Amino acid sequence: MSMKTQRRGRLMALGVALALGSVLLSGCMGSAGSATSTGGGATTAPDNGSATLALPTEPANIDPIMMRSISAWNMYYAVFDGLTRIDSAGKIQPGLATEWKSNATQDVWTFTIRKGVTFQDGSALNVSDIVYTYNKILASDKSTNRVAIAMISKVEATDDHTVQFTLKNPFSAWLNQVATIGIVPEKVYEAEGPDKFPDAPVGSGPYKFVSWNHGVDYKVTRNDDYWGDKAKIKDITFSFVGAPDARVTGVESGTLDTAIIPASQVPVFTGASNAKVVEAASNQIAFIGVNTTAGALSNLKVRQAIPLAIDRKSIIDSLLNGYASPTGQPVAKGVTGYVDGFPTPKYDLAAAKKLVADSGYDGSEITLQYASTGGSPTDPEVAQAIAADLGKAGLKIKLVGAEQSSLSLSLANHQITGLYLNAWSPSSMDGDVVVSQLLAGGPEDYARSPEMAQLYLDQQAANADKRADVFKKIWSWNATNVSNVPLWQNTNTYAAASTISWTPAVDGIYRAAEVGRSAK
Amino acid sequence: MSYVIRRILQALVTLFVAVTIAFVLGRMSGKPAALILTEGATAQQIDELNGKLGFNDPILGQYGRYLAGLLHGDFGVSYRNPGQSAIGIILERLPATTTLALLSFAIGLVLAVVAAVLVHITGSHTLRALFVWSGALRSSVPDFFFGVLLVLIFAVGLGWLPSLGYTGLPSFVLPVATIATAQFVLYVRLLDSALSEQTTAEYVRTAYARGKSHAAVVATEMLPNAFLPILTVAGLNLAGLLGGTIIVEQVFSWPGMGVALINAVSQRDFAVVQAGLLVVVLIFVVVNVVVDLLYSLIDPRVKLA
Numbered sequence: 001m002s003m004k005t006q007r008r009g010r011l012m013a014l015g016v017a018l019a020l021g022s023v024l025l026s027g028c029m030g031s032a033g034s035a036t037s038t039g040g041g042a043t044t045a046p047d048n049g050s051a052t053l054a055l056p057t058e059p060a061n062i063d064p065i066m067m068r069s070i071s072a073w074n075m076y077y078a079v080f081d082g083l084t085r086i087d088s089a090g091k092i093q094p095g096l097a098t099e100w101k102s103n104a105t106q107d108v109w110t111f112t113i114r115k116g117v118t119f120q121d122g123s124a125l126n127v128s129d130i131v132y133t134y135n136k137i138l139a140s141d142k143s144t145n146r147v148a149i150a151m152i153s154k155v156e157a158t159d160d161h162t163v164q165f166t167l168k169n170p171f172s173a174w175l176n177q178v179a180t181i182g183i184v185p186e187k188v189y190e191a192e193g194p195d196k197f198p199d200a201p202v203g204s205g206p207y208k209f210v211s212w213n214h215g216v217d218y219k220v221t222r223n224d225d226y227w228g229d230k231a232k233i234k235d236i237t238f239s240f241v242g243a244p245d246a247r248v249t250g251v252e253s254g255t256l257d258t259a260i261i262p263a264s265q266v267p268v269f270t271g272a273s274n275a276k277v278v279e280a281a282s283n284q285i286a287f288i289g290v291n292t293t294a295g296a297l298s299n300l301k302v303r304q305a306i307p308l309a310i311d312r313k314s315i316i317d318s319l320l321n322g323y324a325s326p327t328g329q330p331v332a333k334g335v336t337g338y339v340d341g342f343p344t345p346k347y348d349l350a351a352a353k354k355l356v357a358d359s360g361y362d363g364s365e366i367t368l369q370y371a372s373t374g375g376s377p378t379d380p381e382v383a384q385a386i387a388a389d390l391g392k393a394g395l396k397i398k399l400v401g402a403e404q405s406s407l408s409l410s411l412a413n414h415q416i417t418g419l420y421l422n423a424w425s426p427s428s429m430d431g432d433v434v435v436s437q438l439l440a441g442g443p444e445d446y447a448r449s450p451e452m453a454q455l456y457l458d459q460q461a462a463n464a465d466k467r468a469d470v471f472k473k474i475w476s477w478n479a480t481n482v483s484n485v486p487l488w489q490n491t492n493t494y495a496a497a498s499t500i501s502w503t504p505a506v507d508g509i510y511r512a513a514e515v516g517r518s519a520k
Numbered sequence: 521m522s523y524v525i526r527r528i529l530q531a532l533v534t535l536f537v538a539v540t541i542a543f544v545l546g547r548m549s550g551k552p553a554a555l556i557l558t559e560g561a562t563a564q565q566i567d568e569l570n571g572k573l574g575f576n577d578p579i580l581g582q583y584g585r586y587l588a589g590l591l592h593g594d595f596g597v598s599y600r601n602p603g604q605s606a607i608g609i610i611l612e613r614l615p616a617t618t619t620l621a622l623l624s625f626a627i628g629l630v631l632a633v634v635a636a637v638l639v640h641i642t643g644s645h646t647l648r649a650l651f652v653w654s655g656a657l658r659s660s661v662p663d664f665f666f667g668v669l670l671v672l673i674f675a676v677g678l679g680w681l682p683s684l685g686y687t688g689l690p691s692f693v694l695p696v697a698t699i700a701t702a703q704f705v706l707y708v709r710l711l712d713s714a715l716s717e718q719t720t721a722e723y724v725r726t727a728y729a730r731g732k733s734h735a736a737v738v739a740t741e742m743l744p745n746a747f748l749p750i751l752t753v754a755g756l757n758l759a760g761l762l763g764g765t766i767i768v769e770q771v772f773s774w775p776g777m778g779v780a781l782i783n784a785v786s787q788r789d790f791a792v793v794q795a796g797l798l799v800v801v802l803i804f805v806v807v808n809v810v811v812d813l814l815y816s817l818i819d820p821r822v823k824l825a
Binding site: 068144195213241242245253256404408 | 561572685686770775780
């Protein structure tokens with residue numbers, strides 16, 4: 001019974017004539033009261049079973065030397081190890097390195113490497129492989145990983161179990177950075193090169209590569225010789241499924257075991273017997289970026305009206321189905337740099353109106369750019385709601401929609417004409433990159449404040465305890481000067497087969513080895 | 521012979537125009553390095569990578585390099601995927617696209633022929649009404665919704681088939697059914713009306729006068745004549761299907777050329793877009809030639825000159 005209403009609900013959501021749909025469906029669903037799952041698991045022992053994890057995008061390349069890509073990390077974290085590991089809560093854990101230390105100025109980092117680790121081809125992992133991996137990235141012109149470690153001045157093995165990095169500048173987030181670099185065996189990579197290595201990659205991670213069927217899936221199987229906790233499920237398939245609807249029906253039908261789904265599709269799974277919804281706070285912050293030099297926005301009072309005029313709670317409740325929590329800082333809880341208790345601006349239309357009136361705003365048009373497609377599916381509605389809120393405060397907003405990659409190009413090329421709606425999720429789980437990108441000299445920083453530039457350097461040079469204070473100063477500076485208006489921290493919603501036991505990571509990246517299945 | 525030469529020349533001009541348009545439109549949409557470098561790249565790093573990829577050179581120079589490469593059979597390299605040739609990325613998608621397109625097309629067309637002939641041999645009004653009505657129903661439902669409907673019934677509800685993927689025979693059933701039904705209703709309508717037009721033709725009366733049975737007249741005399749108008753439509757349709765069926769590919773997460781092209785466009789992977797367009801244009805050209813040849817085979821009056 002509940003299944004029938006579910007399907008109808010979906011059809012309406014699809015916005016298609018109900019008559020046709022319900023006639024066809026009621027007829028067919030009548031006999032389908034007991035849906036059977038075709039997914040594995042029920043018949044095989046959990047430890048030797050398989051699971052299919054959906055990914056919304058397929059990386060163009062899966063080579064830890066050449067490619068830095070959020071979707072590729074799902075595979076990297078399965079097949080490769082970094083010196084450190086970011087756990088699913090976003091905390092740094094030992095990886096290939098068992099311990100580490102930095103000097104007082106945070107620009108020399110020394111790692112003690114785990115003994116007895118072997119690559120999946122049976123060869124021993126030596127410190128030379130680690131040095132090779134970093135140097136190879138630095139020497140590869142077209143590697144997109146190079147940017148992330150460009151601050152390396154020298155990487156060397158000081159003895160058989162120690163690797164030392166000398167950086168060009170203090171960089172307190174280094175432990176997060178090395179977590180994202182998967183170590184490859186020098187011998188294999190030199191023999192195969194970037195052309196062939198992705199077709200038969202060798203790492204030291206909890207899973208071994210099986211196959212990559214481009215456009216379809218990436219298969220791995222458990223590495224029984226792994227040095228750490230063995231993977232829970234033997235065979236994992238990462239399935240590339242771009243369309244959100246296909247991910248939803250994929251889990252419903254048992255073709256997929258887990259998939260990230262739009263919050264609007266959560267009701268589909270209410271009362272489902274073979275699948276459930278798993279929520280997890282994400283590392284993603286939605287925000288309004290500001291070109292503080294453009295027209296009316298160069299007026300501080302106009303800018304200060306913006307955070308007060310946006311009714312975050314009502315937008316979250318009505319457009320995001322409640323799957324977000326308001327914030328006043330551009331990094332998410334769980335990311336280093338998040339300041340507990342930092343205030344979220346209160347919705348105060350009267351105060352916003354007064355600021356606009358006091359500013360001498362001449363009524364000139366302010367553009368608000370957003371992703372009409374390719375971004376978060378709710379972006380267009382959210383942009384409209386924000387434009388309406390700002391309109392109530394007396395600002396004249398013009399909405400300009402474009403496909404996400406066009407918007408990204410405008411952002412990267414420093415070509416924003418007013419305001420823009422976007423989101424940031426640092427996979428390194430550290431606020432450093434957020435500050436540099438949005439506030440301190442990056443392409444999305446229009447203010448170019450010397451004060452902020454100094455705070456950024458202070459943050460890089462501060463050790464862990466003092467860093468929190470600097471971050472607090474940075475967010476306070478932003479709250480006053482309004483270079484950027486943080487809106488909310490998004491909550492990810494996943495659908496999963498009811499037998500799957502798994503806690504989604506805060507960065508939205510699968511730690512495949514931790515996905516388990518309960519014997520049902 | 522002159523026909524062949526003319527067609528080849530025409531094809532070359534078409535291809536040239538297509539790649540030029542693709543090239544110019546692509547470059548107008550922006551330099552891609554900012555989309556490749558993810559977190560926290562500086563403007564200088566972005567500019568440096570654009571330079572290394574050749575995007576800071578004057579556009580005419582880039583175009584010249586590209587054309588020179590094409591003449592040597594070099595379609596360029598995907599920069600999203602260092603080392604992979606652009607044409608390789610497209611050709612890799614060809615099997616999934618062609619099997620889906622050919623299978624759906626053939627099933628749709630053959631069933632349509634059988635159905636239309638059956639209607640005319642039996643002269644059954646009920647049968648015709650059934651096909652016309654179900655046809656109207658199917659064509660009023662967009663492919664994406666029909667596909668989702670099939671998934672909800674056969675994958676989610678009944679659990680008989682996988683809802684997505686390109687993973688073996690069962691995964692073919694729903695996408696093929698989606699396209700084949702759309703093809704079927706189109707051809708059955710066209711064939712039915714074409715056959716109806718033939719019934720009063722002189723040659724049909726002559727055939728009856730020679731003592732041929734009704735079934736034989738429909739199948740061997742009327743059908744080839746009725747088939748001519750279908751051929752053009754079918755050719756264009758087939759070429760369209762072979763060029764990738766974006767909607768169906770997305771619904772079923774099918775690794776076809778349509779989605780690959782769309783992704784390349786949004787990632788500004790110009791070489792792949794250009795290579796993909798070349799392949800699509802080539803498919804259209806080849807299918808058109810084949811249709812012309814078939815015309816002359818079926819209808820002796822048509823001469824290729």
